[in-house]
Amino acid sequence: MDNARAKGGKHIPVLLNEVVHALKPVDGEVYVDGTFGAGGYCRAVLETADCKVIAIDRDPDAIRRAEEFAKEFPGRFQIVEGCFGDMAALLPAVGINKVDGVMLDIGVSSFQLDEAERGFSFREDGPLDMRMAQDGETAADVVNTYEQDTLANIIYDYGEERQSRKIAAAIVKDREEEPFTTTRQLAGLIERILGFGQRKKGQKQVHPATRTFQALRIHVNDELGELRRGLAGAEEIIAEDGRLVVVSFHSLEDRIVKQFMAERSGRSSGGSRHMPGPIDMGPEPSFRQIKKGAVKPSDDELDVNPRARSSRLRVAERTGASAKGAWHA
Template identity: 55%
Template sequence: MMALRDDSRFAMPHIAVLERQAVEFLAVRDGGVYIDGTFGAGGYTRLILDAAPDARVIGIDRDQSAVARGADLVEAATGRLTLVEDRFSNLDGVAGDCGASAVDGIVLDIGVSSMQLDQPERGFSFRFDGPLDMRMGGDGPDAADVVAAASERDLADIIYRLGEERHSRSVARAIVKARAEEPIRTTARLAAIVASVVRAKPNEIHPATRTFQALRIFVNDELGELAAALLAAERILKPGGRLAVVSFHSLEDRIVKSYLASRGETRAGSRHMPDVARNEARFVTLTKKPVIADEDEVAHNPRARSAKLRAAERTAAPALAGDLDDLLPPLPPIDDVMRGG
């Protein structure tokens, strides 16, 4: 069968990071079913399809435009690729709807794609002036709505906890003052407001970088989605199935690292009580330290500089119920924030 990645019809505007290493950890085999939970431009999916002629992929993306762009790849895969518009937090539900009660591997690439960053109308980047949107899907409040409605305290908390911006209070105060004069509806205006109170030294990142990151993560509930996706992966992976997660900043990586550590513990029962199911390891970690990009990959794709890959293999222990709220920053739900304070 023709190698899909070599087909000139499928030029990729977005380069998946650590894609070869991530797919190698999946140990793709013929007849296996795999989930690419963040399809994007299909980089991981292509490698999975190329790795085994009878492997099947379920691709998921909450971005309608990504799903539309993947139509040619679905056709070229001749029945081996199913592409679904949904959130990767629902990956087990999507797999079930596609006839897979369990899967052999899951790959997740967390965060925003370069395609989204390069579209001014999406409002993800201050490199272009555009509407202050930042939604990966088309539903829910956008960044402009949050900036308009959130209290100064909530804005400061969001920017501090999700952007790790030490000037968060000054930024929140400046936003509240500016929006009282005129609504903040564009990326350029918000970036200018932030730059007026956060000073950057030469060769440092733009002063608005952390604020934009924080608003994007909050609007899309990216950390909550990640936590839910990890639990979904635990439910849907077969014993021996592999999970590979590529993250791009410390907030994401901390959640993945903590989750795999907690699911990898095997504590002995006391002499008075037998071992209980909760103490069984759900995953065996395959990466003692995160895999990072080498110099060549960083040179070809600067986005890879901050990427970290962690991988693990599912055991036969039953999945645990519950949530991972203890791994998430303490922030109010977006509905509460939209009511102001």
């Protein structure tokens, strides 16, 4: 999410200038930050124009940070607790039916990663939790109770981990002796059975548990389902000529955003121009894409903020066509 940690320990938003440029804030308009985090994007937008930002977050810690943040921008900032996938219902409930732009910064925030007690990372030992909203099923519940094949599928589908079946089998075997309760416990198991492998010259060493932790986090928080609902919700509430700006951090997220924007802008394959008969052009596009392809971080940003390396920004502009409703990649 937005508050990645730069060298020296400061939390800074990823692709900040690019996000603000893509959103194009204007005085008097209303924008949504669907993933408040530490408020980095909110602050930049509010300082760029005399506008209003409605922020959404499901993390109680973020809600507490936002309450202090609101004191800096009285009357121009409002926090709504909930999932950004529900924005089409959350915003009318606070009197907002249409907005001029939506920002989404997908994934886990650095605050969540850096707080061991949240259980998102294995850099520091902590409870095997990973819940963004701090309620519901934990990652420990998943690894201790799910069947082996289900575990393997989660790790493969959401972590793109080729050794998913080997990892799942080891988890099921070890949990019979002792349930998994901490991040280091699970990471240690995966390190033991996979090792670190060969590192190419100049490449950063990636811990073998990285993909499995990503998979569990995505599953526990239904992150990809949330993203799909959020994109459809943004389509519903963004006014004509408003912007949808999305920052993602791995291929699963970016693929969903790319496919959504392509389909909703009429760029999905429909038929062949070489075939006889009329071509079905489909419904009128609800978005137009501002830039073909994704915006990537500059070398200067990567130098001060290595976590931005995998980030990608995509932007589209709302047309006057009706929203198409729920969307499934």
